[in-house]
Amino acid sequence: MTRVGTVALNTFREAVRDRVLYNLVFFALVMMASAILVGQISIGIEQIVIVSLGLSAISIIGLLISVFIGVGLVSKEIDKRTLYALLAKPLRRWEFILGKFAGLALTLTVNTAAMAAGLFLALFYVKHSIERADTAVLVAVYFILLKLALVVALAMLFSCFTTPLLAILFTAGLYLAGLFVHEMRGLQGGLIDPALGRLLRWVSYVLPNFENFDVMGAAAHGRIIPATLVAQNTFYAVLYCAIVLTVAAAVFSQRNLK
Amino acid sequence: MSAKGYIALLLFVLLGFAGVWRLQERIDVQQSAVASEDDQVMLRSSKLVKGLSLEYAPLVADIYWTRVVQYFGNKHAGQQLDLRLLWPLLDVTSVLDPHLMPVYHFGSMFLSDAAPRGAGRPDLAAELLERGLKANPDEWRLYYDLGFVYYFDMKDYPKASAAFYEGSKNPKALFWMKMMAAKIATEGDSTETSNFLWQDIYNTTTDASVKENALTHLQLLRTQEDCKHIDVAADEYQKQFGRRPVRMNELVLGGLLLGEPVDPLGYPYVLSEAGKAEISAESPLKKKAAKMPGSK
Numbered sequence: 098m099t100r101v102g103t104v105a106l107n108t109f110r111e112a113v114r115d116r117v118l119y120n121l122v123f124f125a126l127v128m129m130a131s132a133i134l135v136g137q138i139s140i141g142i143e144q145i146v147i148v149s150l151g152l153s154a155i156s157i158i159g160l161l162i163s164v165f166i167g168v169g170l171v172s173k174e175i176d177k178r179t180l181y182a183l184l185a186k187p188l189r190r191w192e193f194i195l196g197k198f199a200g201l202a203l204t205l206t207v208n209t210a211a212m213a214a215g216l217f218l219a220l221f222y223v224k225h226s227i228e229r230a231d232t233a234v235l236v237a238v239y240f241i242l243l244k245l246a247l248v249v250a251l252a253m254l255f256s257c258f259t260t261p262l263l264a265i266l267f268t269a270g271l272y273l274a275g276l277f278v279h280e281m282r283g284l285q286g287g288l289i290d291p292a293l294g295r296l297l298r299w300v301s302y303v304l305p306n307f308e309n310f311d312v313m314g315a316a317a318h319g320r321i322i323p324a325t326l327v328a329q330n331t332f333y334a335v336l337y338c339a340i341v342l343t344v345a346a347a348v349f350s351q352r353n354l355k
Numbered sequence: 356m357s358a359k360g361y362i363a364l365l366l367f368v369l370l371g372f373a374g375v376w377r378l379q380e381r382i383d384v385q386q387s388a389v390a391s392e393d394d395q396v397m398l399r400s401s402k403l404v405k406g407l408s409l410e411y412a413p414l415v416a417d418i419y420w421t422r423v424v425q426y427f428g429n430k431h432a433g434q435q436l437d438l439r440l441l442w443p444l445l446d447v448t449s450v451l452d453p454h455l456m457p458v459y460h461f462g463s464m465f466l467s468d469a470a471p472r473g474a475g476r477p478d479l480a481a482e483l484l485e486r487g488l489k490a491n492p493d494e495w496r497l498y499y500d501l502g503f504v505y506y507f508d509m510k511d512y513p514k515a516s517a518a519f520y521e522g523s524k525n526p527k528a529l530f531w532m533k534m535m536a537a538k539i540a541t542e543g544d545s546t547e548t549s550n551f552l553w554q555d556i557y558n559t560t561t562d563a564s565v566k567e568n569a570l571t572h573l574q575l576l577r578t579q580e581d582c583k584h585i586d587v588a589a590d591e592y593q594k595q596f597g598r599r600p601v602r603m604n605e606l607v608l609g610g611l612l613l614g615e616p617v618d619p620l621g622y623p624y625v626l627s628e629a630g631k632a633e634i635s636a637e638s639p640l641k642k643k644a645a646k647m648p649g650s651k
Contacts, residue, residue, distance in 0.1 A: 303375075306379055306382075308386075309382050325385055326382065326385040329378060329382045333375065333382060336371060339371065340367070340368055340372065343371075344368060347356065
């Protein structure tokens with residue numbers, strides 16, 4: 098596990114050195130500022146607008162980082178030929194994959210935490226206080242983080258066997274499909290062929306369900322998010338990531354790097 | 356990787372997805388509790404949404420329209436009567452894409468139908484159709500829909516007649532629209548007119564739910580006519596025998612009816628305590644009639 102930790106730490110350092118990250122954080126701060134502005138010109142829903150906009154910004158920026166950097170984690174090492182030097186050391190391929198995943202997850206955690214702090218500052222600016230109901234916003238941020246971890250795992254899986262461009266397209270496509278899982282299940286009852294309906298139901302359970310992590314509405318309205326849901330979503334993300342990373346490690350282990 | 360390795364990997368993935376499936380079912384239960392919050396349309400300003408949609412307004416309109424259908428369908432399936440968001444959603448959709456005809460056709464149906472079938476807001480349905488006509492003056496079908504709303508839901512016969520007449524000016528319009536305009540202007544509400552309009556919808560629609568709705572209305576119209584005839588026979592019976600009939604076969608035995616009359620679904624009509632004809636409680640039409648106040 099020390100080797101995984103070393104890869105993770107170096108991935109984190111590399112990501113932090115990457116100027117794109119700073120630009121994205123800057124973008125997040127601009128979004129926060131616009132949230133305050135929009136909040137001031139919307140009557141009665143300042144808090145809702147700030148939370149919705151802030152969470153959306155965190156989610157969008159996190160997704161950009163997850164997809165673009167996640168896809169590059171493996172392909173960049175191959176392109177720069179630094180992977181050969183790494184694998185010449187006593188480092189297994191699955192350790193490399195896991196380390197890279199952990200490194201980017203750590204980067205995303207730090208970035209998301211910074212953006213969440215900005216969001217809470219904006220909230221404090223508007224409300225002049227932070228209440229217990231605002232923990233829902235914190236839970237929503239945590240759910241975004243879980244979602245991002247899942248996206249990173251998928252991006253890494255695709256980058257293990259295809260080109261970066263295709264990996265980005267596959268990840269983005271799967272993410273979009275995962276946002277419509279509920280609708281997919283609802284496409285029954287005479288609307289479509291029953292056999293197709295059953296197939297879609299099966300597919301809907303296999304696809305990563307990104308709707309699970311969408312509690313933005315509840316957070317914006319300060320509604321309590323059940324602890325059971327937090328635990329279940331955590332377990333869901335961990336289990337799904339484990340499956341995807343296992344497959345990614347298996348694919349990467351079989352890949353001919355010559 | 357060895358064969359054993361592949362099998363282990365496959366087993367892990369399969370078991371993993373089985374776990375994901377089970378977990379998802381539990382999450383669905385929890386999520387439904389969180390999601391059963393008040394419905395929200397964050398952006399109600401159609402102008403703002405249009406501005407934000409940039410050049411993709413028609414695409415956003417399609418998405419909004421899908422949401423209208425989902426919203427109405429879910430509310431309908433869940434027997435929920437509160438359809439407050441229907442109008443804001445339709446309002447935004449019709450501004451985003453003023454030429455999206457299903458918005459006016461189906462949207463006006465959703466709005467005008469009385470609860471629990473719809474939002475019970477024929478006034479907004481008429482407003483939506485008027486907006487549609489402004490953007491699409493050549494669409495005679497919108498006049499037809501408008502006439503329908505005025506005739507059935509608002510009972511405003513002069514306006515219904517005017518709508519059918521305006522629509523009939525379009526060369527592509529149905530040939531009978533001008534006659535219908537004249538008939539409504541002269542007679543106002545009549546079973547014959549209602550029957551004709553519903554029959555036309557039944558014959559022309561391609562939507563299964565609309566067809567079923569039209570059929571139900573036609574069946575209910577027939578029951579109304581049947582009950583009227585039975586009541587006339589019961590009145591005659593009272594004149595001849597000095598009392599109201601209690602059972603339907605008394606009318607048959609008295610020679611006033613040829614046989615025991617049945618409703619369109621084959622259930623015999625019954626006589627109420629007051630001796631008036633009505634649909635049997637066993638007939639599915641009884642429930643449907645209760646759901647459609649003033650079904651004519």
